[in-house]
Amino acid sequence: MKSVIDIALRECGIIRRKPIYWFCVIVFPLLTMLFFTSIMDEGQPEDMPVGVIDLDNSTTSRKLTRLLDAFQTSHVVAHYPNVTEARRAIQRNEIYAYLYIPQHTESNLLASRQPEISFYYSMHSLTAGALLFRDLKTVSTLGSAAVGKATMTAKGMDEDRIMAFLQPITIDLHPIENPWTNYNFYLSAVLVPGVIMLFIFILTPYVLGTELKFGTARELMARAGNNIYVAVAGKLLPYTLGFVSIMMIYLLYVFGALHFPTAGGVGRMLALSFLAVLPSQAFGAFCFGLMPSLRMSMSICSLWAVLSFSIAGNAFPVPAMDAPLQSVSWLFPLRHYFMIYQASVFNDYSLSGVWLNIIVLLMFCLLPLTVLQRMKTTFNTYTYMP
Amino acid sequence: MTIIKDMIGNLTHGFRNMCDVWAEEMRRIFHDEGMILFFIVLPLSYPILYSWVYNNEVVRDVPVAVVDDSRSQLSREFIRLCDGTADVEIVGYAADMDEARRMVGEQKVRGIYHIPSDFAIRVNRGEQSPIAVYTDMSLMLNYKAIFQTATSVSTAMNSKIQIKLAGNYTDREDEITTAPLAFHEIAIFNPTGGYGNFILPAVLILILQQVLILGVGLMAGTARENGHYAEYRNMKARGIGTLGTLTGKSLCYFMLFAVICLYLTVIVPRLFSFVSLAQPMDLLAVMLPFVLACIFFAITVSVAVHYRENVLLIVVFTSVPMLFLSGVSWPQSNIPWFWQSISWLIPSTFGIRSFVRMNTMGATLVDCMTECRALWAQVAFYFVTAYIVIKFRQKEYNEK
Numbered sequence: 001m002k003s004v005i006d007i008a009l010r011e012c013g014i015i016r017r018k019p020i021y022w023f024c025v026i027v028f029p030l031l032t033m034l035f036f037t038s039i040m041d042e043g044q045p046e047d048m049p050v051g052v053i054d055l056d057n058s059t060t061s062r063k064l065t066r067l068l069d070a071f072q073t074s075h076v077v078a079h080y081p082n083v084t085e086a087r088r089a090i091q092r093n094e095i096y097a098y099l100y101i102p103q104h105t106e107s108n109l110l111a112s113r114q115p116e117i118s119f120y121y122s123m124h125s126l127t128a129g130a131l132l133f134r135d136l137k138t139v140s141t142l143g144s145a146a147v148g149k150a151t152m153t154a155k156g157m158d159e160d161r162i163m164a165f166l167q168p169i170t171i172d173l174h175p176i177e178n179p180w181t182n183y184n185f186y187l188s189a190v191l192v193p194g195v196i197m198l199f200i201f202i203l204t205p206y207v208l209g210t211e212l213k214f215g216t217a218r219e220l221m222a223r224a225g226n227n228i229y230v231a232v233a234g235k236l237l238p239y240t241l242g243f244v245s246i247m248m249i250y251l252l253y254v255f256g257a258l259h260f261p262t263a264g265g266v267g268r269m270l271a272l273s274f275l276a277v278l279p280s281q282a283f284g285a286f287c288f289g290l291m292p293s294l295r296m297s298m299s300i301c302s303l304w305a306v307l308s309f310s311i312a313g314n315a316f317p318v319p320a321m322d323a324p325l326q327s328v329s330w331l332f333p334l335r336h337y338f339m340i341y342q343a344s345v346f347n348d349y350s351l352s353g354v355w356l357n358i359i360v361l362l363m364f365c366l367l368p369l370t371v372l373q374r375m376k377t378t379f380n381t382y383t384y385m386p
Numbered sequence: 387m388t389i390i391k392d393m394i395g396n397l398t399h400g401f402r403n404m405c406d407v408w409a410e411e412m413r414r415i416f417h418d419e420g421m422i423l424f425f426i427v428l429p430l431s432y433p434i435l436y437s438w439v440y441n442n443e444v445v446r447d448v449p450v451a452v453v454d455d456s457r458s459q460l461s462r463e464f465i466r467l468c469d470g471t472a473d474v475e476i477v478g479y480a481a482d483m484d485e486a487r488r489m490v491g492e493q494k495v496r497g498i499y500h501i502p503s504d505f506a507i508r509v510n511r512g513e514q515s516p517i518a519v520y521t522d523m524s525l526m527l528n529y530k531a532i533f534q535t536a537t538s539v540s541t542a543m544n545s546k547i548q549i550k551l552a553g554n555y556t557d558r559e560d561e562i563t564t565a566p567l568a569f570h571e572i573a574i575f576n577p578t579g580g581y582g583n584f585i586l587p588a589v590l591i592l593i594l595q596q597v598l599i600l601g602v603g604l605m606a607g608t609a610r611e612n613g614h615y616a617e618y619r620n621m622k623a624r625g626i627g628t629l630g631t632l633t634g635k636s637l638c639y640f641m642l643f644a645v646i647c648l649y650l651t652v653i654v655p656r657l658f659s660f661v662s663l664a665q666p667m668d669l670l671a672v673m674l675p676f677v678l679a680c681i682f683f684a685i686t687v688s689v690a691v692h693y694r695e696n697v698l699l700i701v702v703f704t705s706v707p708m709l710f711l712s713g714v715s716w717p718q719s720n721i722p723w724f725w726q727s728i729s730w731l732i733p734s735t736f737g738i739r740s741f742v743r744m745n746t747m748g749a750t751l752v753d754c755m756t757e758c759r760a761l762w763a764q765v766a767f768y769f770v771t772a773y774i775v776i777k778f779r780q781k782e783y784n785e786k
Contacts, residue, residue, distance in 0.1 A: 020692075024699050035707050038722060045720040090574070091749035093718065093739070109567055116568040123576035124746045126584045128717040130530060133571065140569035147566035164514045168547045169464070169540040172516040173533060178523035183716070186526055195703050202698055209695070295420050298695055302702040303428075309706060310439045316581045317525050320445045322438065339493075342524035349491030 007224055007234020011207075015238060024199050025242040032195040033250050036188040037258060043182035047075035048128055050136075051086050051098040054079060058106035064117075064143050068099060071135045083120075090122050097121035097132040099139070109147055117143070127183070177261040177346055185260050189341065190314040192250055194334050197280045198305035200243055202298055204284025207235055208375070209294030217379040228376035232368065236281055243281075247273035263348035272340060279333045279364035289371025292378040308334035336361045403626040407634025408641075414605065415638070420694070424601040429593060429646045436589050437658040443580030447475035448531040451486045451495040454479060458506030460543075464517065467539045468499065473531035490522055497521040497532040509547065527581070575747045576661060583661050587745050588714040588738045590650045592705060595680045595734040598643060599701050602684035607694030628777045632685070636772075639681045647673050651741065663748035664741075671751050672740040675761035679733035682768030689775045712738035733768075736760045 015021040050068065054061045069076040077095060080086040086098040100118045108115035119136035123129035145166050152162045178185050211217040224231035251269050254260045262269060283304070288297040311318070311325065312334040318326055329335045336357040343349045351358070368375075415421045450468070454461050469476040477495055480486035486498045500518040508515035519536045521529045545564040552563045576583045626634075651669060655662040691697045710716055711729035718739070721729070729735040740757035743749040751758065 020696055020699060028700075028703055032703065032707065035725070036710070039710060039725050040716060041722070042720060045717045048717055048719055087574070088753065091743060091747050091753045093743060093753075096717065096719075105567075112562050112566070114562050114566065114568050116570060118570040118572060120572045120574050122747065123573045123579045124584065124742060125714060125717055126576075126579065126581065127715060129573065129576075129579065133573070137569075137571060140567070140571075144565055144567040144569070148563075160514075161512065164512050165548060165551060166544075168509050168515060168544050170514055170516045171533075171536050171540050172518045174518060174520045175523050175529060175533075176520055181523070181526070181529070183526075186523070187715070191706060195706060198703050199699075202702060206695060206699065213693075213695075294695055298698050299420070299423060302698050303432075306702060306705060307435065310436065314525065315527070316440060316585075317445055317527060320442050320527075322441060325439060338524075342522075343491065343493065346524055347491075347522065350488075353492040 003224055003227070003230045004234040004237065007220070007231060008237040010220075010223065011235050011238050021203075024203050025239065026246065029192075029196045029199060029246050029250070033192050033253065036191050037184060037254065040184035040187060043180055043184050044073070045127060045131060045183075046072055048073055048132060049077040049095045050074045050132060051078045051080050051089055051095040052076055053081070053083060053086050053098060053100045055103045056101050056105040060106040060109060060143070061101040063146075064099065064101065064139055067142065068135065068139045071138070073131045074135045086120070090120075096125065096128045097136060099136060177263055184258070185346075187314075188254065189260060189346065190312060190334070190338050191309070192254075193247070193276055193337060193341075194305075194309050194312065196243065196247060196250065197276055197308070197334055197337070198302070200239070200277060200280035201284050201301040201305040203239065204236065204281050205288035205294065205297040205301055207239065208232070208285065208288045209292075209297065211235075211379065212292065212382055213294055217382070221376070221379050226376075226380075228372050228379070231379070232285060232372065232375070236285065240277060240281060243277045244273055247276055262345055264343075264345040265348070268344045272337070272345060275340065275358070275361050276333070276337050279336075279361045282365045282367050283333060285375075286367040286371055289368060289375040289378075292375070292382055304332070305334075308332045311335060312338045314338050330360060333361060333364055400630060403624065403630040404634040404637065406624065407626060407631050408637045411605075411635050411638040412641075415601075415642070418605075418608065420604055420608075421601060424597055424604060425642055425646075429597050429650065432593055433586075433590055433650060433654045434657075437582065437586060437654065437660075440580075440582030440586060441658065443582045444578060445527045445531055445581075446472055448473060448497070448528045449477040449495045450474050450497045450499060450532055451478050451480050451489045452476055453481075453483055453486050453498060453500045455503040456501045456505035460506040460509060461501045464501065464539060464543060465499070467542065468535055471535045471539070474535040486520075490520075496525070496528040499536065512551075582658070583746065585714065586658075586660055587655070587742045588709060588712055590654060591676075591738045591741045592709055592712075592734050594643065594647060594650055594677070595683075595708075595732075595737065596701065596705055597646075598639065598680045599684040599687055600697055602639065602681070603688045603691045603697030603701060604694050606685075606688035607691040607697055610692065611694060628773060628780060631780075632769075632773055632776050635685070635776075636678070636681050639684075640677060643677050643681070647677055651745070655745065661746050663746065664744040665750060668744055668751040668754075669741075672737070672744070672754060672758050672761065675758065675765050676733060676737040676740075679761050679764040679768055680737075682765060682772040683733050685772035686768050686775055689778070708732055708734050709738075711735055712742075714738065714742065730760065733761065733764055736764070 052065050052068070054065060065076055068074050078089065080089060080098065083100060089095050098120055100120065102115070102117070105115040105117060117140060119140065121129050121132045121136060148166055149162055152165065175181060211220050220231055224234065248270060251273060255262045255269065284301055287301050291297045291300065311329045311332050313329065318329050318335070339357045340354050343354045344351055415425060452465050454465065465476055468474050478489065480489060483500060489495045490498065498520040500520065502516070505515050505517065517536065517540065519533060521532045523529055548564050549560045552560070554560050554563060573579060651673060690700060711721070711725060711732065712735050713721060736757040740754040743754055
């Protein structure tokens with residue numbers, strides 16, 4: 001134990017001399033945290049630009065336009081003379097969607113000739129497209145309902161009967177834990193830990209490998225009493241503490257200051273920060289043990305870490321991927337982090353639903369044991385080759 | 387006459403110097419396995435991997451549990467219709483909400499449709515009758531599938547109920563009763579709403595930029611570690627100046643990345659049948675400044691690399707934020723001004739925007755003029771900074 005602390009102190013000395021460590025453990029993760037949380041501060045994109053092609057120029061068409069503009073997500077920025085112009089405006093990135101109201105809409109409506117309006121929304125950006133689709137659909141439905149409502153009011157029906165006729169079955173939506181459909185809650189909660197884990201992934205082989213690179217590996221082993229367990233534990237301990245504190249700062253910031261939903265409670269949240277840091281360190285150490293070439297192990301770790309963002313399945317769900325990828329996803333710590341986070345922090349489900357993910361993360365921690373002997377030989381005999 | 391002769395002589399001399407640097411840089415790339423990994427293997431394999439991940443494009447059959455307290459013909463019709471849609475699959479009935487919640491907790495289902503006991507009674511009584519939809523919000527695509535399915539099924543059932551109540555004589559009257567104002571909903575440019583078509587064009591362009599920065603940074607780091615001074619000593623001895631070095635190196639990277647760019651922007655989208663509407667000449671007109679901007683940007687950034695491995699530490703993590711800054715995931719119109727202005731410094735911002743618009747939305751060069759001009763401005767700006775960086779390195783040698 002004493003020698004572990006001795007090695008850890010030696011490591012602290014190295015950290016103090018090299019600014020790159022400060023950047024990777026503290027500055028970059030903090031910057032990333034601020035970046036994601038501030039860029040999505042709105043929660044949901046508001047007032048996105050949409051266009052209107054109003055060939056009718058009637059009370060009804062203007063009412064629809066005003067209604068659309070009044071929605072939270074849409075902002076009517078321009079009128080276009082025809083569909084081609086509006087389409088080109090989308091291609092120029094000026095608007096994301098447009099509503100098309102043809103001639104005689106109002107007169108056909110009043111004469112019960114069922115006029116047709118159309119809305120076009122670009123799905124090149126799923127977020128903008130899906131949100132604007134919702135607004136445009138609501139506007140069109142309301143436009144349709146308004147006619148029925150006017151007719152029935154004229155016939156002397158009361159509000160309840162009108163609504164019961166127009167919409168007999170209603171959908172009562174309960175978006176659990178995120179009723180605002182806040183994208184910040186949904187994306188930052190995985191992307192930021194993902195970036196922190198990325199740093200752990202890359203920094204761990206770097207920390208171990210630089211001992212070889214700068215030819216200090218033998219001195220390290222001597223100081224650790226030729227005990228590889230002590231050497232590795234001592235070297236990684238300062239980073240464990242550093243990264244766990246950064247994870248906790250992040251959790252405190254998003255849950256404490258930004259009020260991200262945390263039904264699962266503080267205890268689980270803090271326990272999760274250990275489950276994010278330790279397996280990632282273990283993975284990094286394992287890669288280095290397997291491939292003592294500093295560059296190769298770092299490259300593999302960074303490829304793994306970058307791929308994590310896709311295969312974690314927080315945006316595109318894992319069950320929708322091809323079967324082989326579903327199995328491969330078990331090899332990515334971020335995937336398990338996401339599973340445990342959504343079950344036990346974001347929601348308040350019992351941990352029994354994700355026990356397998358917890359076990360796998362703990363097994364990640366044991367991975368380096370398989371290569372430590374190899375690493376010992378490496379430290380004692382290898383010389384750095386660029 | 388002699389002036390012209392001198393000029394031609396100078397030019398050919400300069401050209402030869404540039405070609406020397408070019409060839410030398412090429413040789414160095416192919417002698418270094420790390421460089422081959424970053425410049426060749428990575429750009430070839432990563433797009434394939436990513437395309438595979440998003441190959442299925444859409445989410446189908448999201449599992450949902452039903453708590454049917456109504457047990458009526460109408461409630462069963464609702465469940466049957468939901469199960470029949472592409473997006474939702476009813477995987478089980480739960481006896482009560484507690485059981486359904488447990489199913490959500492066990493990750494077996496992503497949402498619950500709860501049909502209250504008086505559901506059919508209320509409909510038949512001519513009252514509004516709600517169905518409660520509970521969704522797990524940890525995944526937006528699941529939420530969307532569960533909610534939109536319930537809405538569209540209820541709309542369809544509503545129309546049937548309206549027709550029954552209205553007591554019309556003809557089909558046309560029924561149509562007008564259910565939809566006095568008809569509407570068409572048309573998704574354009576990615577009509578299936580596929581995730582791969584949405585994210586992949588952006589990722590392809592980002593890969594190009596990041597690979598270049600990593601590769602060039604790695605070379606600079608290596609040069610700094612060992613051969614650095616030897617490299618510049620040779621050049622000085624042969625009288626190769628800053629401009630020759632810069633253009634020589636850039637031409638070497640350009641040669642490689644012209645091919646990689648073609649692979650990423652033309653071949654990969656076709657391999658996986660992604661939307662690809664770009665006109666060849668238009669594509670060329672934006673990719674040329676983009677690759678050049680990336681090269682000079684990479685040379686500029688490489689000044690921060692002291693050891694070859696450090697480049698991974700400072701570059702890899704920027705990928706996700708840069709993807710966000712391009713306005714793909716989060717709409718460009720809603721990025722705060724502060725981050726907008728930072729995004730102008732990065733070539734991928736404009737590279738991604740113009741490529742997505744040309745490739746996915748069939749825009750032409752005229753539509754992407756802003757981005758194109760911005761890229762050329764970046765080329766000019768980063769050319770100057772890259773020149774300064776190389777000049778600085780040469781000076782560093784001269785002082786040693």
